[in-house]
Amino acid sequence: LINLISRCLLIDRLFCLIVKSNKLMLLLLKILSIRIRKMITDVAPYKLIDIGANLTNPCLNDRNLCDVVDRAKAAGVCKIIVTGTSIETAKEAMRLSRLYPNYLFFTAGNIAELEKLALEPECVAIGECGLDFNRNFSPQENQLTAFEAQVQLACKLKKTIFIHERDAHSALVEILKKYSLILPYAVVHCFTGTAEQAKTYLDMGLYIGLTGSLWKDKLEFGVQYALRQGIIPLNRLLVETDSPYMYPNIKAKKLQTEVKEKVSPHALQFLHHCSFQRNEPCALPTVVELIAAFSGASVDDVAINTTLNAVRLFGLTSE
Template sequence: MSLVDIGVNLTDKRLERTAVIERAINASVSKMIVTGSSLESSKEARTISTQYQNTLYCTAGVHPHHAKEYTEQTTTELRALTAHPEVVAIGECGLDFNRNFSTPTEQLYAFEQQLQLACDLKLPVFLHERDAFDEQIKLLKQYRTGLVGGVAHCFTGSSEQMAAYLDLDLYIGITGWFCDPKRGQALREAIPSLPLKNLLLETDAPYLRPKGLANNRKLDKGNNEPAYLPYIAAELANLMEIEQQELQQASYYNTCKLFPKIEAGIESEY
């Protein structure tokens, strides 16, 4: 059963791109979405995706860390990027009040511009949030009727936060964060309440290498990779007490439903 990794930072220089993609495909991760986190990285993500058609797709957006760079011209350039078939979502966008590389005011402006763009273009949003949940949910509620959908990328929150996203009929992106019994405890407690119909899988490579994964530094230099998505799927299936094949099928179908530019190729009961 093939998998789709919905969040891979292939523009990160730590990843040896060709080898990482080959290992992913050999591990039955047949499709990957390259994350755009700034205007420049979004352009690079799109270029990379054209080199691996029907395997790589990408997002186009501005991460809250880069919100101070956001101008009216940014919206124009993002709009132009979305004309390409490889671009499947607006983002990574959202709010991050943890380190405030951009001020909250700058972040709110950039996020709202991208929400409006997603509404205009009928594209889903690829969401980031850290220490800004209440403000993020408030804006999402304001724009939700105009959005075709979205995913809480790399969700690490509580059951209550998950419920708030689910109430907006959004998807939840699960990484290997839950494999860490210490840092991931809140997520581990939330996962049993996650409906299969709202589940998406991702690695956020090269970040968030799952705890418990065998050391293979000669191969991966200690980085996380899309090839490790089956490990995450297996651990998650155990936690949810379902068969891994059922989980993978649901995740694949959900991915293709949220990002219709990616062909589903399967039927689903979810």
């Protein structure tokens, strides 16, 4: 009787183990299925190049930078150009570009060590340089002198110019026209001006860089108007996040419902990682989809054209 009871208990235990193992197997299969499905749906629908990100900013350039880069890659950003606005930031941008070879590149703009930094293989542009008569961080005469020297060096090295301009359109155009016959590629980054100003830049052969600030354009004949009217063609357009700034606030009341509805789940899932205080390169899909919504072009056309433009201007690859 004892033997029989023991055998029954043993059989019962074996049965329980089989049931548990089957449940465990089913659970593992379910987890695996979810992960495979996630891998399939997480594949970015396009390749993008962020031509301007301030990854040397303390809120991004920390021990979590690898997460920032991973999110950007998952979002479809295949290259990022880190902007150097001083000797210190340019050197730090160069260091970062060597931590992530063939993914991060940098610009150098400070005139003191500009030529030396510009000759580094990871340096793809002279800049950020230009004129800012809005905030006037330095006297306007000093800005004009420095910018012209930077343009001269860019012409000498045949290096793309990464331009910043605020309330200084006429002065900027005047300097650039002096070098029109030898001017290399140039992009007016984070453009927020009028359609007429955009047309002037385009007529001079320049490219236009747009960021997430597109959502808050208040001008009657501003960037949104220029896109709707086809004044800024796709073959002269570049995209950037200017992170950690220029967060694309697609929840803003002023943004038209039909525009909001065109932002895809793919873009939204990465935008959740960003905020007004800390925008990231992974927000670039939202920028591209906003441009598509305002211009009436397909997202694919915006993505393909802006990526090819960046490849051409900065001597990159899309791999």
